[in-house]
Amino acid sequence: MNLEIQLEKYFAYTSFRPGQKEIITSLLEGNHTIAMLPTGTGKSLCYQLPGYLLEGQVIIISPLLSLMQDQVEQLMMNGEKRVIAFNSFLTADEKNHALLQLHHYKFIFLSPEMLRSKSVIDGLKKLHISLFVIDEAHCISQWGYDFRPEYLKLGESRDKLGKPLTLALTATATKEVKNELIASLHLDHWNEFIYSVDRPNISLVVETVESYQEKSERIVELVKRLEGPGIIYFSSKKLTEWMSAYLREHGMTRVMAYHGGMEQENRVLIQQQFLHGQLDLICATSAFGMGINKEDIRFVIHFHMPLQLESYLQEIGRAGRDGKKSVAILLYSPGDEQLPYQIAEAELPSEVQVNAVYQYLEMNHHMTTNLASFEIDIRRISGLTETQWRIIRDYLVDQKELLLKVQFQKLTLFINERLQVKKRKISEMHLWICSQIQQCRRKKILKYFDEDMTIEVENCCDQCGIDLTVFDLKISKHQVANSSYNWKQQLANILLVSERSDEK
Amino acid sequence: MIILQCLQHISGERTIYSILHLLNGKKSAQTIQDAHLFKLTNVFSTYPLLTRSYLDEIISSLCKQEYLAPISEQSFLVTQKGIKAIEAYFSRHPIPNHLNGWQFHKTTKLFWERLSLVVQVISQLRNQESKYLPIHKKRELQKWLKFFLREAHLSRDELGDRLYDELVKCLEAHPNVNPDIFVKRLTGFRQIGLTEGQAAEQLCMEKDEYHLQFLGILHYMLEICEMKQSEYPLLNLLIADRRSFVPLTETSRKTLSLLNNGYSLEKISTIRKLKRSTIEDHVVEIALNMPSFDISPFINDEKQKVISNAIKTATSKQLKYIRELVPNADYFEIRLVLAKAGEKK
Numbered sequence: 022m023n024l025e026i027q028l029e030k031y032f033a034y035t036s037f038r039p040g041q042k043e044i045i046t047s048l049l050e051g052n053h054t055i056a057m058l059p060t061g062t063g064k065s066l067c068y069q070l071p072g073y074l075l076e077g078q079v080i081i082i083s084p085l086l087s088l089m090q091d092q093v094e095q096l097m098m099n100g101e102k103r104v105i106a107f108n109s110f111l112t113a114d115e116k117n118h119a120l121l122q123l124h125h126y127k128f129i130f131l132s133p134e135m136l137r138s139k140s141v142i143d144g145l146k147k148l149h150i151s152l153f154v155i156d157e158a159h160c161i162s163q164w165g166y167d168f169r170p171e172y173l174k175l176g177e178s179r180d181k182l183g184k185p186l187t188l189a190l191t192a193t194a195t196k197e198v199k200n201e202l203i204a205s206l207h208l209d210h211w212n213e214f215i216y217s218v219d220r221p222n223i224s225l226v227v228e229t230v231e232s233y234q235e236k237s238e239r240i241v242e243l244v245k246r247l248e249g250p251g252i253i254y255f256s257s258k259k260l261t262e263w264m265s266a267y268l269r270e271h272g273m274t275r276v277m278a279y280h281g282g283m284e285q286e287n288r289v290l291i292q293q294q295f296l297h298g299q300l301d302l303i304c305a306t307s308a309f310g311m312g313i314n315k316e317d318i319r320f321v322i323h324f325h326m327p328l329q330l331e332s333y334l335q336e337i338g339r340a341g342r343d344g345k346k347s348v349a350i351l352l353y354s355p356g357d358e359q360l361p362y363q364i365a366e367a368e369l370p371s372e373v374q375v376n377a378v379y380q381y382l383e384m385n386h387h388m389t390t391n392l393a394s395f396e397i398d399i400r401r402i403s404g405l406t407e408t409q410w411r412i413i414r415d416y417l418v419d420q421k422e423l424l425l426k427v428q429f430q431k432l433t434l435f436i437n438e439r440l441q442v443k444k445r446k447i448s449e450m451h452l453w454i455c456s457q458i459q460q461c462r463r464k465k466i467l468k469y470f471d472e473d474m475t476i477e478v479e480n481c482c483d484q485c486g487i488d489l490t491v492f493d494l495k496i497s498k499h500q501v502a503n504s505s506y507n508w509k510q511q512l513a514n515i516l517l518v519s520e521r522s523d524e525k
Numbered sequence: 526m527i528i529l530q531c532l533q534h535i536s537g538e539r540t541i542y543s544i545l546h547l548l549n550g551k552k553s554a555q556t557i558q559d560a561h562l563f564k565l566t567n568v569f570s571t572y573p574l575l576t577r578s579y580l581d582e583i584i585s586s587l588c589k590q591e592y593l594a595p596i597s598e599q600s601f602l603v604t605q606k607g608i609k610a611i612e613a614y615f616s617r618h619p620i621p622n623h624l625n626g627w628q629f630h631k632t633t634k635l636f637w638e639r640l641s642l643v644v645q646v647i648s649q650l651r652n653q654e655s656k657y658l659p660i661h662k663k664r665e666l667q668k669w670l671k672f673f674l675r676e677a678h679l680s681r682d683e684l685g686d687r688l689y690d691e692l693v694k695c696l697e698a699h700p701n702v703n704p705d706i707f708v709k710r711l712t713g714f715r716q717i718g719l720t721e722g723q724a725a726e727q728l729c730m731e732k733d734e735y736h737l738q739f740l741g742i743l744h745y746m747l748e749i750c751e752m753k754q755s756e757y758p759l760l761n762l763l764i765a766d767r768r769s770f771v772p773l774t775e776t777s778r779k780t781l782s783l784l785n786n787g788y789s790l791e792k793i794s795t796i797r798k799l800k801r802s803t804i805e806d807h808v809v810e811i812a813l814n815m816p817s818f819d820i821s822p823f824i825n826d827e828k829q830k831v832i833s834n835a836i837k838t839a840t841s842k843q844l845k846y847i848r849e850l851v852p853n854a855d856y857f858e859i860r861l862v863l864a865k866a867g868e869k870k
Contacts, residue, residue, distance in 0.1 A: 287721070290712070508707075509693060511708050511711075512711070514716065
């Protein structure tokens with residue numbers, strides 16, 4: 022079979038990106054496959070194309086709702102209607118209805134907790150599963166920041182489904198994580214395709230500034246001189262808005278904020294404006310970027326430090342997908358590491374909260390059999406955020422047979438352990454930023470992922486020496502005059518004239 | 526500013542939170558009656574996302590500017606300075622004439638979502654580009670879109686032409702309507718519409734002002750659709766399934782149908798297993814919204830007259846003051862007469 026012809030037939034691409042063809046071939050030959058491809062190099066194609074070429078259904082397990090939604094949309098945009106996502110957005114009716122229709126779908130996305138449902142497993146058993154995909158497979162690791170306890174059960178579910186052909190996908194994983202993955206999936210033979218996490222076309226820069234104020238001023242300088250488009254990442258929703266307003270005050274008109282707290286309609290508009298070149302710069306939280314296939318992003322700036330090197334790589338990986346030179350600049354001021362520690366702690370339930378839930382459940386024992394339906398009450402008495410609540414709920418669901426007291430003792434241990442892991446991740450990130458030892462930043466990242474650096478990179482990082490002028494604007498930005506705006510003309514452009522004919 | 530004006534309308538007779546309920550569009554009997562009584566139906570449900578804490582912030586800033594003076598913990602009066610500020614502001618930025626939150630609060634959002642989606646889809650179809658991200662992702666909307674494209678009975682080119690004609694005609698029909706406010710928000714093939722904040726900035730308006738102007742245009746379009754159905758077939762098709770002539774809550778509608786079947790209030794209260802006072806709330810709501818609704822089965826003409834006179838002489842519209850003047854009337858009767866009086870203006 023000529024894979025290139027198939028690629029063009031289904032996706033209208035003429036060539037594969039590095040790794041894709043090898044991974045797809047391995048699957049088509051019937052091998053379980055573990056694939057590590059860096060962010061932004063087209064991981065989803067690795068299951069989509071085989072999905073079309075193999076008979077039967079593709080099951081994709083994906084831990085993040087937004088990621089799942091993005092992938093579903095991408096497939097639909099590509100004209101594929103046989104897609105369904107089983108997640109908490111689905112009502113019980115919709116779920117039951119979809120379960121009866123399962124064989125009509127080609128791509129079935131599931132959140133890991135959905136695999137716990139007997140009706141879902143029974144429905145899946147009736148299918149001919151051509152491929153079982155685990156996306157973000159690093160979530161299986163207890164040593165990772167994003168550990169999902171439900172992922173540990175994936176091997177069990179996979180066994181129930183008759184050990185179908187399996188593909189585990191991830192962007193970043195250490196050796197340790199990979200071994201855990203193999204063990205929990207109960208794989209006995211497999212092919213692995215490990216590609217470097219390195220993106221040699223992205224230069225890495227850390228700049229230290231004295232204060233918050235100086236940081237903001239430096240941002241203005243940078244975005245004025247750098248060739249766009251670009252993204253600035255923040256850990257705080259409020260700051261994204263503040264900074265985009267600040268930049269507009271400083272004369273940059275094509276800047277907007279983006280974060281998960283915005284209304285859906287506005288989020289879509291901003292994202293699309295950026296994609297279509299109506300905006301040059303987005304001030305965003307990490308919610309921005311997933312599923313955005315913009316090839317020509319030239320710079321990514323971090324206003325706050327990410328909580329782990331993996332996230333850092335993922336976020337800077339949104340630059341330079343077209344392979345052209347791009348730059349990642351992280352701005353650090355002393356004390357910045359406090360914020361990630363606070364965020365990490367706030368993601369987990371506190372001891373006081375756990376205790377409150379425990380006392381409450383001891384008094385209302387009937388609730389323990391169906392925790393999810395008492396969410397509102399439990400969250401009200403304990404003040405848990407949604408993320409915190411989910412951690413408690415998911416943990417307790419797995420421990421049902423134990424005494425409540427024992428369950429909570431184990432839960433407390435579990436939470437402490439998670440906090441330690443998260444803190445370790447942050448200190449690794451901090452060390453990478455602030456280490457006194459003069460050493461290539463790229464080399465240090467690669468060492469963290471057990472890789473040896475093999476190629477020399479020009480303009481590699483601030484430690485190796487870097488010339489930022491390479492990334493400066495080539496032609497000065499021209500302001501688009503808005504004065505000629507005419508609503509009737511605009512309406513006609515949208516509804517009447519075919520612009521495509523003008524381009525030819 | 527709009528909050529200050531609302532406070533002027535209620536002139537200290539309700540707490541500031543009644544304004545919150547009103548702008549949020551809370552459908553309680555009290556809020557609905559307030560909207561009519563204080564002639565604030567136009568702004569009903571225009572800021573569904575306004576929060577209590579944000580309102581508190583606004584109030585304290587208005588107090589600092591001495592536009593407001595407290596009369597009790599949660600009630601305020603607009604000062605002379607405040608009245609001047611209101612006049613100055615609204616003479617430059619008038620509230621759109623067509624704003625009619627009460628009548629259209631149920632359809633406005635849906636109308637916009639459907640219209641903007643239809644515009645985008647038609648634009649994409651005409652440019653033969655099927656790969657795009659719809660600006661609205663709700664499944665009901667996607668389902669509805671299929672229905673619309675089928676019901677319109679037009680080719681994609683005709684659809685674009687006709688919709689363009691209808692929109693231009695509608696937007697040009699009234700000199701007070703600024704079409705920019707609306708058109709800048711539309712998304713089409715390779716041109717993405719602006720968000721509310723961006724459009725406001727481009728038009729040099731404050732966000733809240735822009736918001737009202739935008740709603741004003743949508744309400745204007747809805748109004749014109751309703752009045753001239755035959756001239757705007759496509760725009761009408763957008764809301765064909767949502768047209769109801771009298772805006773009533775579901776529960777009041779049920780009460781109304783029982784009333785029409787000749788049941789007494791007591792009987793309805795037993796049938797519906799609701800408190801008598803709740804049923805009374807429904808009746809007041811119906812009286813507010815149906816000019817044709819006759820209140821004489823609940824209160825005789827003579828008593829109506831006495832109460833109307835009391836309302837005219839009472840300096841305040843708070844029920845307890847009116848009741849002092851007509852001690853033999855109960856609150857239900859006073860509210861009914863008030864409902865009718867408010868409607869006659």
